[in-house]
Amino acid sequence: MKLSYVRCVSAFVALAALAVMGAGLAAIGTLGSSSLHAGLYAERHLAEIETARKIIAGMPSREALPVGRLTGALDAHDWRIDSTLIGAPAGVGDTLWAPQRIEVSIRSPSGAMLKIDTIRLRRQATK
Helix, strand or coil: CHHHHHHHHHHHHHHHHHHHHHHHHHHHHHHHHHHHHHHHHHHHHHHHHHHHHHHHHCCCCCCCCCCEEEEEEECCEEEEEEEEECCCCCCCCCCCEEEEEEEEEEECCCCCEEEEEEEEEEECCCC
């Protein structure tokens, strides 16, 4: 009778050890998966930022950028540049420069969108 009790306790201890080991492996797997996803997200985001920098660096000069929309693709990323003139506030007087709103939108191959809004000065046509 004593021998079967020892076997039962030994089996229970072994089962508890397996449960603890399984829970530990599941936690390690979850941590590894989240680290992998975070790394992939950072890599994709960095590629989007790099493409945005290339697009902005290749934008036409102040005078050559037309008011309206430009579209294209670079490094498998679709991009769009929308530019509009911003009206000068009343009472500013005659000035050589007018603010121009620039919105750069980039869609990555995964479908993620990156938008950059900026303003730059554009020389006005002389009157």
